[in-house]
Amino acid sequence: MSTLSRRNFIKLSSLTGAALTLGFYSHGKETTIVKADTAESLGIDLNAWISIDTSGKVTITNHRAEMGQGSFQSVPQIIAEELEVDLNAVNIVFAQGNNAKYGSQITGGSSTIRGSYKKLLNLSATAREMLIEAAANKWKVPHSECYAENGHVIHKPSGKKFHYGELVQEASKLTPPKHVKLKLPEEYKIIRKPVPRQDTPLKTNGKAIFGMDKRLPGxxxxxxxxxxxxxxxxxxxxxxxxxxxxxxxxxxxxxxxxxxxxxxxxxxxxxxxxxxxxxxxxxxxxxxxxxFEHLDTEQLYTRMNESLTKPGLSIRTQGNAKGVFEKSDNKLEAVYETPYESHxxxxxxxxxxxxxxxxxxxxxxxxxxxxxxxxxxxxxxxxxxxxxxxxxxxxxxxxxxxxxxxxxxxxxxxxxxxxxxxxxxxxxxxxxQGPFRPGMVYGCKGSLSKDGNITSYALHTAGQNMDHQWLNANKEAYNNSGSEGFLETYFRSIPNYDFSDSPLDVPIPVMWWRSVYASTNAFAMESFMDELALKAGKDPLAFRRQHLHDERYHALADKLEEVSGWKNRKKNEGYGIAITECFSTIVGEVVKVSKKSDGKIKIDKVWAVMDCGWYVNPDIIRQQVEGSIVMGLGAAITHATHFKDGKAVEQNFNTYKQPRIIDTPEIEVHIMDNEEKAGGVGEPSLPPFAPALTNAIFDLTGKRVRKLPFSLDTV
The missing domain is CATH 3.30.365.10 (Aldehyde oxidase/xanthine dehydrogenase, molybdopterin binding domain)
Known part of the structure; x- marks a missing residue:
C-alpha cells in the first residue's frame, strides 16, 4: 500500500494512455466535482479523487488512517457501489498529509465515514454517469438506454457493452454532470453487505506495512x-x-x-x-x-472530590436545577469515580x-x-x-x-x-509516559415528581480538561465534552438540568482515549439513571422510556428489549441496561450476569444495539462494537494507571492487565436500519458497557458499584 500524491498519480496515469480522474473540492459550504485536468489548470486542490485507467482499474485515495477500524474497506465499498464495479477492481492508496488538498485528515471522533460518505457517493455516481454518457455517444443512442454493471456500460436493447477502460478517454473529455441520482438503500449490492475486508490478507501474510515495518537506506x-x-x-x-x-x-x-x-x-x-x-x-x-508537584493517585482524587463542593464552570443548563432539587422531597445524590488509563x-x-x-x-x-x-x-x-x-x-x-x-x-x-x-x-x-485518559470524579444530583419523572438533573464533573494543557489556553473555559454521552432526547424531556465542571490542574499529561469523555461520563450518567429508576420504583428500561421523546430512541429501546429478553428475566440472573449517545450514534447495551458455584460474579452475555444511521459494512460495525465492549471491559474490571510520587506505577502488561479471551463474554450485536445520517461506529459502543455491567451487578446482588475499576471476584 503505497502513498501517492494526486499530481504524481495524474502523471503516472498519463503514461498508460488515458484515465478518467475525478475529484471534489470544497468552497464554503459547497462541494464541486471536477476532472483532475480542470483542477490542475485552475490551481484547485482536490479533497479526494478516484481514477479509472484504460484497463478499468479504479484507484482511490484514502485520506484517513487505517488503524483497524475499517476505513480501508468501507471507503472502497462506497465507491464500488455507485461506480458499479467489482470491489476487487478498486485499489486504495494512502494519501500524504495535506489539509489544503484533502480537508481534515484527522482519524478520530468516529468521523471518517460520517464526514465524507455523501461526497464519495456523489463522486463515484458522477464517474459512472460520465462513462454511460461516453458509451451512449459512441453508440449514438440515448443515455437512458444504457446502464452500468460490473465495470461495463451495457446497451439495453442490443446487449452491446463496453468495458470501462474502453470509455475513459472519451469520458475524460466530458463535463461532469452537476446532479446525479443516487441509489436507495434497498438497491444496494455492496453497501450494507458483510464484504470481507481487503486489508485482512495483507495483515495475515505480512505484506501490510505498519510503522515499525518501514525501512530506509542507511x-x-x-x-x-x-x-x-x-x-x-x-x-x-x-x-x-x-x-x-x-x-x-x-x-x-x-x-x-x-x-x-x-x-x-x-x-x-x-x-x-x-x-x-x-x-x-x-x-x-x-x-x-x-x-512541580509529585502527586500520588490518592492526592489526585482527594482534590477532585473536594472540588465537587465548590461551584464549577457551567457547561450546559436549562431551568433551575439547583432550586428544584433543594425544594424536592424526592431526591437523590451520588458520586462516581473512573480511573486514569493508558492507551x-x-x-x-x-x-x-x-x-x-x-x-x-x-x-x-x-x-x-x-x-x-x-x-x-x-x-x-x-x-x-x-x-x-x-x-x-x-x-x-x-x-x-x-x-x-x-x-x-x-x-x-x-x-x-x-x-x-x-x-x-x-x-x-x-x-x-502517557498522555493518559484522565481520571474523573462525578457528583450527581436528581429529583423526581410523584409520578416518577425527573424534575431536575445535575452532573458536576471534576478532572483534567485536556484543552487546558495547551500554551496560552483559557483555563476559565469549560469542558465542552462534559455532557458527552447523555442522550439528546433527555435535554428535551428533563425540564431542569445543569452540567458543570471543575478542572483539575496537575502535571500529568492527558488526552483523547476511545470515545473521549463519553467513556467516563457515561458511567456516572447511566449508573445514576438506574439509581433514579430505583428511587422512582420503576423498571430501569421503563424509566428511561418515560424520558425518550423521539421515535428513533423508542425504536432502539424496543429492539434492545426484544433481543435481550428483558421482559423474561429470571431469578438469580442480573440484568443491567445503559443507553448512551456520542458522535451522532445511539447505542444501547444490556449485560447479563450470574454467580458461579464459588459465589463469584461472571458476565454471561452482552446485547448491543447500535443506531449509527446510514452505514456501510455490518461486519465492520460488529467488529468495532465487540472491540469497544472488550476495551470497556478492561477499563471497568482489569486495568488502571496509578501514580506514585508523580510517576506512573504500571509498567507493562504484567501489571496493566488486559482482558483475556476467557474473560470475554458472548456479545450479540444488532444494527438499526433507518434513513438517518451516518454516525460514528468506532467509539460509541464503549461508553454504555461499564454502567450496564454495574447496573446488572446491582440487579443481582443489591451492591452498587460507584468506582472503577473493580474486581468481579470481590464485588
Whole structure:
C-alpha cells in the first residue's frame, strides 16, 4: 500500500494512455466535482479523487488512517457501489498529509465515514454517469438506454457493452454532470453487505506495512530514556558505558514538545534496535524534578472530590436545577469515580523521520498527518510543504496516535544525527509516559415528581480538561465534552438540568482515549439513571422510556428489549441496561450476569444495539462494537494507571492487565436500519458497557458499584 500524491498519480496515469480522474473540492459550504485536468489548470486542490485507467482499474485515495477500524474497506465499498464495479477492481492508496488538498485528515471522533460518505457517493455516481454518457455517444443512442454493471456500460436493447477502460478517454473529455441520482438503500449490492475486508490478507501474510515495518537506506534506530515525571528535565547524563555497546552511534539529549511544555530525555541511536535498547540500559541519567508537584493517585482524587463542593464552570443548563432539587422531597445524590488509563495499543508508538535538504519526511502510524504538519512547521522552522507526512497502517490508535509528540521527537533526532532514524517506544515507554485518559470524579444530583419523572438533573464533573494543557489556553473555559454521552432526547424531556465542571490542574499529561469523555461520563450518567429508576420504583428500561421523546430512541429501546429478553428475566440472573449517545450514534447495551458455584460474579452475555444511521459494512460495525465492549471491559474490571510520587506505577502488561479471551463474554450485536445520517461506529459502543455491567451487578446482588475499576471476584 503505497502513498501517492494526486499530481504524481495524474502523471503516472498519463503514461498508460488515458484515465478518467475525478475529484471534489470544497468552497464554503459547497462541494464541486471536477476532472483532475480542470483542477490542475485552475490551481484547485482536490479533497479526494478516484481514477479509472484504460484497463478499468479504479484507484482511490484514502485520506484517513487505517488503524483497524475499517476505513480501508468501507471507503472502497462506497465507491464500488455507485461506480458499479467489482470491489476487487478498486485499489486504495494512502494519501500524504495535506489539509489544503484533502480537508481534515484527522482519524478520530468516529468521523471518517460520517464526514465524507455523501461526497464519495456523489463522486463515484458522477464517474459512472460520465462513462454511460461516453458509451451512449459512441453508440449514438440515448443515455437512458444504457446502464452500468460490473465495470461495463451495457446497451439495453442490443446487449452491446463496453468495458470501462474502453470509455475513459472519451469520458475524460466530458463535463461532469452537476446532479446525479443516487441509489436507495434497498438497491444496494455492496453497501450494507458483510464484504470481507481487503486489508485482512495483507495483515495475515505480512505484506501490510505498519510503522515499525518501514525501512530506509542507511536508517538508524533510536530509543529514548525519558524523564518518568512529565515536566522533569535532564540535569546530566553519563554515556560512558552506553558508547561501549557495539552498534551505538550517538547519545544525544532531546526535548520534545508536548502541550505547553517539553518532555526531556536522552536518545540512544544505533545501527539496530537491539543495540539502542542495550545502550539505554546502561545509560546513567540524573533528573531535575524541581518546580512541580509529585502527586500520588490518592492526592489526585482527594482534590477532585473536594472540588465537587465548590461551584464549577457551567457547561450546559436549562431551568433551575439547583432550586428544584433543594425544594424536592424526592431526591437523590451520588458520586462516581473512573480511573486514569493508558492507551496500550498493540503497536507501541513509533515513527521514522529523515531530515535532509531543509525538509523532513515522516513515515508512521499517524492518525492526523495534517495536524503533524501544522505542529512541526513552527517547531522546525519549515514551511508545511517541506514537511511530508506518510501514513502507514496503525496497530491501534484510540486517540494516542493523533498526537504529535512522537513525530517531533523522530524529526529532531534525525536532524541531529543527519540520517534517517526510526524511533521506537518500548512497551514500558508506551505504558508509563502517557498522555493518559484522565481520571474523573462525578457528583450527581436528581429529583423526581410523584409520578416518577425527573424534575431536575445535575452532573458536576471534576478532572483534567485536556484543552487546558495547551500554551496560552483559557483555563476559565469549560469542558465542552462534559455532557458527552447523555442522550439528546433527555435535554428535551428533563425540564431542569445543569452540567458543570471543575478542572483539575496537575502535571500529568492527558488526552483523547476511545470515545473521549463519553467513556467516563457515561458511567456516572447511566449508573445514576438506574439509581433514579430505583428511587422512582420503576423498571430501569421503563424509566428511561418515560424520558425518550423521539421515535428513533423508542425504536432502539424496543429492539434492545426484544433481543435481550428483558421482559423474561429470571431469578438469580442480573440484568443491567445503559443507553448512551456520542458522535451522532445511539447505542444501547444490556449485560447479563450470574454467580458461579464459588459465589463469584461472571458476565454471561452482552446485547448491543447500535443506531449509527446510514452505514456501510455490518461486519465492520460488529467488529468495532465487540472491540469497544472488550476495551470497556478492561477499563471497568482489569486495568488502571496509578501514580506514585508523580510517576506512573504500571509498567507493562504484567501489571496493566488486559482482558483475556476467557474473560470475554458472548456479545450479540444488532444494527438499526433507518434513513438517518451516518454516525460514528468506532467509539460509541464503549461508553454504555461499564454502567450496564454495574447496573446488572446491582440487579443481582443489591451492591452498587460507584468506582472503577473493580474486581468481579470481590464485588
Amino acid at each position: 536508517m538508524l534506530y533510536a530509543v529514548v530514556e525519558r524523564n518518568p515525571r512529565f515536566q522533569g528535565k535532564v540535569k546530566s547524563f553519563d554515556d560512558t558505558e552506553t558508547k561501549k555497546v557495539p552498534g551505538v552511534k550517538h547519545v544525544i539529549p532531546v526535548k520534545t514538545s508536548v502541550f505547553a511544555t517539553f518532555r526531556e530525555g536522552v536518545a540512544v541511536v544505533a545501527d539496530s534496535l537491539w543495540a539502542a535498547m542495550q545502550g539505554r540500559k546502561v545509560l546513567k541519567v540524573e533528573w531535575d524534578d524541581t518546580g 496500550s495499543c498493540m503497536e507501541p508508538v513509533n515513527c521514522t523521520a529523515h531530515y535532509h535538504d531543509d525538509m523532513v519526511e515522516i513515515w508512521g502510524p499517524i492518525q492526523g498527518p495534517d495536524w503533524v504538519q501544522d505542529f512541526l512547521s513552527p517547531l522546525l522552522n519549515l514551511p508545511k510543504e517541506k514537511i511530508v507526512v506518510n501514513m502507514t497502517f496503525l496497530g491501534g490508535g484510540f486517540g494516542r496516535k493523533a498526537f504529535m509528540d512522537y513525530p517531533h521527537e523522530a524529526a529532531i533526532i534525525s536532524k541531529e544525527v543527519k540520517a534517517p532514524v526510526q524511533v521506537v517506544w518500548t512497551r514500558e515507554d508506551d505504558t508509563t
